[in-house]
Amino acid sequence: MNSSVIDLVATEARFGAQNYEPIGVVLSRGEGVWVWDTDGNRYLDCLSAYSAVSQGHCHPKILAAMVEQAQRLTLTSRAFHNDQLALFYEEIAALTGSHKVLPMNSGAEAVESAIKSVRKWGYEVKGVPDGQAEIIVCANNFHGRTLGIVGFSTDPETRTHFGPFAPGFKIIPFGDAAALENAITSNTVAFLVEPIQGEAGVIIPPAGYFTEVRELCTANNVMLVLDEIQTGLGRTGKLLAEQHEGIEADVTLLGKALSGGFYPVSAVLSNNEVLGTLRPGQHGSTFGGNPLACAVARAAIRVLVEEGMIENAARQGARFLEGLKDIRANTIREVRGRGLMLAVELHPEAGRARRYCEALQGKGILAKDTHEHTIRIAPPLVITSDQVDWALERLATTLTQDLS
Template sequence: MSASVIDFVATEARFGAHNYEPIGVVLSRGEGVWVWDTEGNRYLDCLSAYSAVSQGHCHPKILAAMVEQAHRLTLTSRAFHNDQLAPFYEEIAALTGSHKVLPMNSGAEAVESAIKSVRKWGYEVKGVPDGQAEIIVCANNFHGRTLGIVGFSTDPDTRTHFGPFAPGFKIIPFGDATALAEAITPNTVAFLVEPIQGEAGVILPPAGYFAEVRELCTTNNVMLVLDEIQTGLGRTGKLLAEQHEGIEADVTLLGKALSGGFYPVSAVLSNNDVLGTLRPGQHGSTFGGNPLACAVARAALRVLTEEGMIENAARQGARFLEGLKDIRANTIREVRGRGLMLAVELHPEAGRARRYCEALQSKGILAKDTHEQTIRIAPPLVITSDEVDWALERLATTLTQDFS
């Protein structure tokens, strides 16, 4: 690293909490699928800020909407109406087929909001005795990092020394419909689950799993809550990942790509029963639904659909997945994914995935490791065939590299 890069990293380490372990690059500019560091080196971004910049870095139309709205009105709080919130509601509801929308800021806030809402629905509509509502979640889940959420995580790094935790959650294996059936009781109000477990290493459920889940939830009057914060808005080659199995969630959580990376925006989408139980003063957010956020989100949704990004994710994702499967390397244990949400899992004897990510950096690709042995690959949805092929060449070279 050059002296200037070392200075940035050292200053960050001196003043910042050490709750991240970033790859050793200092980025200063981005456009489309590309980012540049402070030294002028260019990289293909294969993380997309965990899918937050699905529309590509600094998309000009989203930028224009943000700048225009910033000149007009940025924040009113929900104490007053603003002229961007109603159009945002209308447009996202029409796009997703939702009946009610609750705007928040971060993905974790959306999850927390959903937990509160389904519990309230359970008491006031389903008739669960007060204080006894149960929510079923999956092992190896990732729904955020708030205290409420980490309480039902199974990741020791996430949980250790942060307790005590709130009760009311049951943990079952992901992809096991029988386990779900056995876990449901009369007090179960919801099943909270990711369509694909992203942080766990892009883990896909068995075919037909979510069709069974949907049937079980309907039969037992349990709300199916799909956390589509990473998988939603085109990442898997469909608007929502639920569409791959032809189901509809009762509650859908969106975030990340909802703003194209310009601003924290998230949303809880639901039927009337769940969000319809909320009354003034029972839940809120000073910044949730602010005019700047709504204007940015409206533009982000428009470019996603009008520019064919979802269809491109399906095409390029299939190309990328096939190309990864064609790499003949003893290091690779499995390649998996859907759309542009992909992963390469390495054999334990290949060593930590991080060293491969560092090697990729030297070849102009930024990717991120997870759970020691897995490299996640999730470029912006605007990636072209030529760029996919360019990335595959470098991935093949790196994955066959001898680190001994």
């Protein structure tokens, strides 16, 4: 790193809270699947800001929508109507088959909103005694970092010294339908789960799991809440990951790619029952549903569909997964993925995955480690076959090295 870059990193460390451990690169520009650092070095982005930049960096049509709206009207609060919110509702509902939409800002806000809403539904519709509502979640989940959410995390890093935590959550193993059946009681209002556990290392449940989950939730009048903040909007090669098993959630949470990386936008999508319990003054957000966010989100979902990004994710994801499985390296324990949500898990004796991510940086690829021994790979959905092959060559060279 040159002196100016070192100064930027040092200044960040001096003034910023030390709650992240970034890879040692300072980025200054992005376009499509590529990003450039302050020295002009180009990298293939294989993280996509944790899938928030699925449409590619600085997509020109989303940018144009943002600039146009920013010149007209950015924020009204929900005290007044604006001319973008209804159109956003209509378009996202038509795309996903939802009946009600609650716009928020971050993914964590969407999760918190869903928790509040299903509890309210449980008391007012299902008839659960006040204060007794239970929500079932899975071990190794990642739904955000608010106090309410980390209270039902099983990751010590996210929980230690942040308590006390709110009660009302049961934790079961991921991918185990029998465990869900055994955990359900008359006070259970919802099962909150990721279709694929991203932060845990792209953990994919057994085939048929969500079919059983859907049947159990229906039979027991339990709301199935799918956190599709990472998996949704094409990342897995389908619009929503639930479509791989042909099911429908009662509540679906979207975020990240909902704005194409331009602006924090999230949404709770629901049937009429759950969000229909909310009344004026009972929940809200100053920025939620603002006209700038809605205009950006409308453009983001439009290009996703019109430019065939979902279908491309399926094609290139299959190519990428096959290529990763073809790499013969003693360092690799397992390769897994669906669409362009991929992971390479290393044998513990191969050393920390971060060292391999740093080596990949030297070859022009930016990826990120998770859970010590796993490399996550999630490029923008606009990646081409040639770019996939280019990445696979460099991944093969790196993963066959011994960096332990």
